Amino acid sequence: MKSQWESISNEQEKRFQEFSQRKQLIEKDVTRTDRKLEFFAGDNNPNVQKLFNVLMTYCMYNFDLGYVQGMSDLLAPILRLVGDEEETFWCFVGLMEMEEKMFEISQGLMKTQLECLGKLIKYLYPHFWTFLEKKEAQNLYFCFRWLLISFKREFDYNDVMTLWEALWTQTYSINFRLFICCAILEGEKDEMMKNDYDFNDILKHSNNISYKMDVNYILSRAESICLQMQQQAEDLPDHIKDLINLPENTTNGQIETGQPRQNNINNDDNITTIENNIACNSSDTETHNNSNEPPLQQQQQQQQQPSATASNQCHGNREGRSSDEVVELIATAHSVF
Numbered sequence: 054m055k056s057q058w059e060s061i062s063n064e065q066e067k068r069f070q071e072f073s074q075r076k077q078l079i080e081k082d083v084t085r086t087d088r089k090l091e092f093f094a095g096d097n098n099p100n101v102q103k104l105f106n107v108l109m110t111y112c113m114y115n116f117d118l119g120y121v122q123g124m125s126d127l128l129a130p131i132l133r134l135v136g137d138e139e140e141t142f143w144c145f146v147g148l149m150e151m152e153e154k155m156f157e158i159s160q161g162l163m164k165t166q167l168e169c170l171g172k173l174i175k176y177l178y179p180h181f182w183t184f185l186e187k188k189e190a191q192n193l194y195f196c197f198r199w200l201l202i203s204f205k206r207e208f209d210y211n212d213v214m215t216l217w218e219a220l221w222t223q224t225y226s227i228n229f230r231l232f233i234c235c236a237i238l239e240g241e242k243d244e245m246m247k248n249d250y251d252f253n254d255i256l257k258h259s260n261n262i263s264y265k266m267d268v269n270y271i272l273s274r275a276e277s278i279c280l281q282m283q284q285q286a287e288d289l290p291d292h293i294k295d296l297i298n299l300p301e302n303t304t305n306g307q308i309e310t311g312q313p314r315q316n317n318i319n320n321d322d323n324i325t326t327i328e329n330n331i332a333c334n335s336s337d338t339e340t341h342n343n344s345n346e347p348p349l350q351q352q353q354q355q356q357q358q359p360s361a362t363a364s365n366q367c368h369g370n371r372e373g374r375s376s377d378e379v380v381e382l383i384a385t386a387h388s389v390f
Contacts, residue, residue, distance in 0.1 A: 054114055055110045055113075058072070058076075058110065058112065071119070072112075075119050075120045076109065078120055079105060079108045079109060079112075079120050079125070080105065082122060082124075082125045083101055083104045083108065084101065086125040086126060086129050087129045087133075090133070092133045093129070093133075100132065100133075103132055103138045103141070107138060107141055107145055108120055108124060108128060110142055111124075111142065111146070111149070115153070118149075118153060118156060118157070121156040123156065123201050123202045124149075124156065126202040126205045126206065127152065127202055127203070127205065129205075130205065130217075131144050131145055131148065134214070151221075152203070155200070156201075163200065163201065166230075166231070167193045167194070167196065167197070167200070169296055170193055170200075170231045170235075171193055172292055172293065172296065173232070173296060174193075174235065174238065176290075176293050177239075178235075178239070181238070181242040181246065184242075184246050185255075188250070188251055189252060190251075190255050194256070195252075195259040196234050198260075199230075199233075199237070199259075200234070203217060203220060204230075204233065206263055207237075207263045207264070208263075208264065208266065208268050215272070216233070216268055216271075216272065219272055220233075225276060226279050226296075228296050228297075229279065231296065232275040232276075232278050232279045233271060233275045235275065235278055236271045236272075236274035236278060237262075237266065237271060239274060239278075240266075240274075241259075241262060245258060279297060282297050
C-alpha cells in the first residue's frame, strides 16, 4: 500500500485532486504535531517522516475516509510507543476501527455523542446546564476536541497513555469518555458560572486547562460518577440508565429492552442524591469498601457487558442531521484545532 502512493508521479498527482488535497493536509499537519517533544523535534526528523508515511498509507488503506484533521494526534503517541513504521501502521488501523465513525464528514456520531453528554450534564449538574443554555453553549462544542481525539491534547504523553488504556478496556462503560468529560467539567463549572463566561470564554477556558489536570484524579472522578450511578440504577430515568449500560433485562448475554419504568423518586431529589455522593471523597480503602464510591481496583471486574441500547444512542444512530448542523460542527472542528 505504501508503494501505491509513493509511485504516483507529480504529473499524476496534478490529475488526482482528492489525493493531492489529502497529501497537502497531511504534510501540513505532521509538521505541527507534537513538535515540542524530543521524539518529533528538529528539522528532517525521521519520526516526522514516519508519521507522514503512516498517514499516507492509511489513506490508501481506507480511501473512503482518507485523512481527517485530528488523526495525526491519535497516531503520534502510537508511533512514539511502537517506533517501527509498519507495526505502527497496523496499530493505527486497529485504533481507527474503533474511532473511524468519529471522523466521518457527516459528523453524525459526534453530534450524537455531544447529545448524550448533554443528557448526563443536565441530570448531574442541572444548575450548570441552565447556565449553558443561558449562554447558548448547550451544544457543548467546547467538548468537541476532547471527544474527537480522546483528550490527547489535554494531557501529556504518559497521562494520555494511561487515559487511553482506561478508555480501551471499557471496564466501566462503553461511554466512559462521556464520564471523563463530566469529571473535567465538574471541576471547572463553578469557575465558569462565577465569572459568567460567555460561549467564547467557555471555549477558551476549556482549551486553557490543557496539561493542567491530574489524569489520575480525573479518571478516579469519572469512575466514581459512573459506578455511583450504576449502583443507583433503579432510581435513574431510562435515558440515563442507557448511558451507563445497565439494561433492564439481560438473558444469555442478549439485551432485552423492557417497558419504560415509572420513576417514583422526584427528579430533583434524585439529582441531589447523586451529586451528594459524587461530592463525597475518601482516601481510606476500608471506608471505600462500605460506601457508594468503590475504589478503582475493587471495581475492575464490573460492567463487562456493554449495553446495546447505549451503543445505539451514542455510537450507532447517525441519521437525520441537517446540512446546517454538519457545517456548524465542521466549523467547530477547525476552530478548536
